[in-house]
Amino acid sequence: MIQSFGWQSVQFLFHGLVWTVGLSLCTFVGGGIFGLLFAIARSLGPNWLRALVAGYIQLVQATPLLIVVFLSYYGLSFLGFYFPPLAAAAISLTIYATAFLADIWRGCIEAIPRTQWEAADALALSPFQRLRYVILPQAFQISLGPTVGFMVQIVKNTSVTALIGFVELTRAGQLLNNMTFQPFHVFLTVAAMYFVVCYPLSWWSEKLKERKHAGTAH
Amino acid sequence: MAYEMNFTPVLARTPELISGTIDTLILSSQSIGIGLTIGLAAALLRVDGPKWGAVVSATYVEAFRNTPLLVQLFLLFFGLPYMGIRLTANEAAIFAISLNLGAYSAEIFRAGLLAIPKTQIEAGLALGLSRLQVMRYVVIIPALRIIYPSLTGQLTLTLLGTSIASAISATELTLAGAKIESQTFRSLETFLVLAAIYITMTFVFRFLYWLVGLWLFRRRVPKTGSAAATLTLPREVES
Amino acid sequence: MPALRIENLKKSYGNVPVLKGINLAVENGDVVAVIGRSGSGKSTMLRCINGLEPFQEGTIEVVGHKLDQSRANLRELRKEVGMVFQSYNLFPHLSVAENITLAPRVVKGLPRDEGSALVREVLSRVGLAEKADAYPDELSGGQQQRVAIARSLAMKPKVMLFDEVTSALDPELTGEVLKTIAQLAEAGMTMVLVTHEMGFARRVATRTVFMHQGTVWEEGKSEEIFTHPKTPELKNFIAPDLK
Numbered sequence: 204m205i206q207s208f209g210w211q212s213v214q215f216l217f218h219g220l221v222w223t224v225g226l227s228l229c230t231f232v233g234g235g236i237f238g239l240l241f242a243i244a245r246s247l248g249p250n251w252l253r254a255l256v257a258g259y260i261q262l263v264q265a266t267p268l269l270i271v272v273f274l275s276y277y278g279l280s281f282l283g284f285y286f287p288p289l290a291a292a293a294i295s296l297t298i299y300a301t302a303f304l305a306d307i308w309r310g311c312i313e314a315i316p317r318t319q320w321e322a323a324d325a326l327a328l329s330p331f332q333r334l335r336y337v338i339l340p341q342a343f344q345i346s347l348g349p350t351v352g353f354m355v356q357i358v359k360n361t362s363v364t365a366l367i368g369f370v371e372l373t374r375a376g377q378l379l380n381n382m383t384f385q386p387f388h389v390f391l392t393v394a395a396m397y398f399v400v401c402y403p404l405s406w407w408s409e410k411l412k413e414r415k416h417a418g419t420a421h
Numbered sequence: 422m423a424y425e426m427n428f429t430p431v432l433a434r435t436p437e438l439i440s441g442t443i444d445t446l447i448l449s450s451q452s453i454g455i456g457l458t459i460g461l462a463a464a465l466l467r468v469d470g471p472k473w474g475a476v477v478s479a480t481y482v483e484a485f486r487n488t489p490l491l492v493q494l495f496l497l498f499f500g501l502p503y504m505g506i507r508l509t510a511n512e513a514a515i516f517a518i519s520l521n522l523g524a525y526s527a528e529i530f531r532a533g534l535l536a537i538p539k540t541q542i543e544a545g546l547a548l549g550l551s552r553l554q555v556m557r558y559v560v561i562i563p564a565l566r567i568i569y570p571s572l573t574g575q576l577t578l579t580l581l582g583t584s585i586a587s588a589i590s591a592t593e594l595t596l597a598g599a600k601i602e603s604q605t606f607r608s609l610e611t612f613l614v615l616a617a618i619y620i621t622m623t624f625v626f627r628f629l630y631w632l633v634g635l636w637l638f639r640r641r642v643p644k645t646g647s648a649a650a651t652l653t654l655p656r657e658v659e660s
Numbered sequence: 661m662p663a664l665r666i667e668n669l670k671k672s673y674g675n676v677p678v679l680k681g682i683n684l685a686v687e688n689g690d691v692v693a694v695i696g697r698s699g700s701g702k703s704t705m706l707r708c709i710n711g712l713e714p715f716q717e718g719t720i721e722v723v724g725h726k727l728d729q730s731r732a733n734l735r736e737l738r739k740e741v742g743m744v745f746q747s748y749n750l751f752p753h754l755s756v757a758e759n760i761t762l763a764p765r766v767v768k769g770l771p772r773d774e775g776s777a778l779v780r781e782v783l784s785r786v787g788l789a790e791k792a793d794a795y796p797d798e799l800s801g802g803q804q805q806r807v808a809i810a811r812s813l814a815m816k817p818k819v820m821l822f823d824e825v826t827s828a829l830d831p832e833l834t835g836e837v838l839k840t841i842a843q844l845a846e847a848g849m850t851m852v853l854v855t856h857e858m859g860f861a862r863r864v865a866t867r868t869v870f871m872h873q874g875t876v877w878e879e880g881k882s883e884e885i886f887t888h889p890k891t892p893e894l895k896n897f898i899a900p901d902l903k
């Protein structure tokens with residue numbers, strides 16, 4: 204039992220940080236896979252599929268993350284599935300990240316000028332080859348900055364899962380606060396730990412965006 | 422093991438849902454008013470201020486953009502009393518959400534200010550306008566037009582972000598919903614109803630932003646494409 | 661009293677000197693063409709004259725307003741000194757009429773109902789009376805530049821500065837802008853114009869200044885400068901135009 208804020212507390216929080224990072228990675232991988240599929244469906248699929256994906260993106264982006272988390276955790280367990288907090292956390296964050304990543308990447312695909320599509324067509328590439336060799340590589344380049352920027356959001360979003368009892372960094376902070384009654388120290392340390400993870404990502408994202416601008420200036 | 426949906430107990434609490442919605446709207450608009458003011462000040466300090474101002478502004482922006490809103494809430498609500506400042510849950514919520522929006526909108530405003538070519542400012546100065554007049558007549562509208570999609574997107578994220586304030590029991594819609602859920606045990610129905618209310622609010626606000634945009638930029642409707650098309654460009658996603 | 665007097669003007673960017681002691685006097689009604697190689701400091705001098713660039717040494721006196729390192733009086737000076745830029749710099753969100761009336765309204769307090777008369781007056785001077793309600797991106801480059809001239813005229817300047825105002829234009833459009841400037845010259849406007857149009861400088865300018873390496877290298881009556889250049893640098897510079 205930790206009585207007051209000290210080295211042990213930092214270790215305790217660090218344990219939470221490991222879960223935060225783990226959950227962030229799961230979310231990024233899950234959101235990345237579905238986001239890419241959805242982005243392609245949204246910009247290149249048949250009309251009914253585009254409308255479906257657009258509807259999904261619109262609805263999720265208009266719902267608070269916390270409500271998505273609650274719906275997964277409390278709501279779906281009543282449907283007969285039991286979700287442990289980790290699974291509910293990963294699923295809800297993935298649902299959320301998918302919508303945003305799909306929207307970001309759709310923007311990147313649509314940012315490739317029509318002339319590139321036409322040039323690929325003129326070279327007799329098949330639709331798949333056109334995507335594989337011409338469009339996606341260019342879209343990938345411009346998506347790097349915003350994608351890394353969204354990773355920061357994912358890391359911060361994981362904190363919301365503390366509210367369904369998943370013990371990541373923020374929940375660890377709450378527990379520690381209940382033991383030590385030193386909220387200022389506890390939450391400042393928690394904030395510092397998030398900062399240490401997020402700031403380098405933000406910085407990297409800015410660098411990637413700058414490089415993109417420098418690239419288009421020529 | 423089929424589950425029977427039953428919205429009746431939740432809908433019976435409509436008055437609470439309505440007052441929760443109103444509380445959310447109040448919390449959002451207060452935070453947006455304060456947050457945008459902070460953001461504009463921080464952006465001007467960064468772009469046009471003295472060196473120390475730029476450092477202060479950048480530090481503030483990075484600190485708040487790289488930590489979760491929930492932790493900011495906890496720190497202000499539970500942590501500030503340690504420094505002798507005691508805030509009610511609602512005050513802490515307004516404070517935290519405003520500072521959070523301030524940091525994001527500072528970056529958006531800064532991008533807008535930097536997007537206006539220096540030659541436009543020089544042309545204004547050469548005509549004898551003061552720096553303030555150049556801001557007011559030459560810079561603001563074109564800059565606002567450039568950032569309008571990302572700014573309104575950010576405001577939507579702020580509206581939705583207020584739900585997190587329920588974690589410190591600030592009065593707003595999600596807290597009202599949590600209370601209903603714990604008393605009716607109709608979790609799925611409760612949160613579906615909440616989702617529907619938030620989605621409706623978001624769509625109504627997007628529509629209002631669109632109308633405001635039409636009004637703000639009424640003087641110049643682009644010849645190619647409708648004004649609406651330029652107002653719904655993919656925005657940068659940040660929360 | 662000259663309309664414009666520059667004494668010992670020195671300016672550097674960092675430790676790179678760009679203007680190394682400029683002396684120049686422009687009388688009322690003079691039309692002075694400034695010519696010289698790229699990088700010789702022509703634009704910098706012009707931008708110093710209406711305070712867009714600070715400078716390190718010397719004084720500039722324009723229509724009674726003294727400008728030195730302190731940069732006081734800047735706005736008073738700018739009310740009486742117009743400037744037209746190479747890239748037009750019209751305000752894209754304002755119509756032609758609004759571009760023209762903005763400064764008279766907010767700087768000089770021109771009443772709203774006098775705006776349209778002013779717009780008509782200055783637009784007719786540049787031959788664009790029918791374009792008052794257009795927006796900048798609906799105009800050709802030459803028309804935009806003439807609107808920029810009209811916008812500057814609306815402040816009733818005593819001196820006008822032109823920085824390579826035709827360089828961004830196609831040859832067909834250059835003519836209409838030069839014609840507008842020539843008409844202003846005939847009407848007696850005091851002007852300093854940086855230009856690469858040697859023929860125009862020779863015809864319209866009363867005097868021509870040749871800048872070289874940050875100094876006024878040679879100056880005189882335009883006819884003299886172009887027919888009897890004294891320094892080898894100037895000879896070299898205008899040689900292709902004499903063929």
Ligand SMILES: Nc1ncnc2c1ncn2[C@@H]1O[C@H](COP(=O)(O)OP(=O)(O)OP(=O)(O)O)[C@@H](O)[C@H]1O
Pocket residue numbers: 673678696697698699700701702703704705
């Ligand atoms: N903002 C600046 N920072 C540093 N150096 C500058 C800056 N602006 C101009 N210079 C330098 O000052 C010198 C003079 O520039 P200026 O623009 O006055 O030349 P110019 O005679 O107008 O040339 P051009 O005919 O190409 O317009 C150039 O060597 C230029 O590189």
Ligand SMILES: [Mg+2]
Pocket residue numbers: 702703704824
């Ligand atoms: Mg120049």
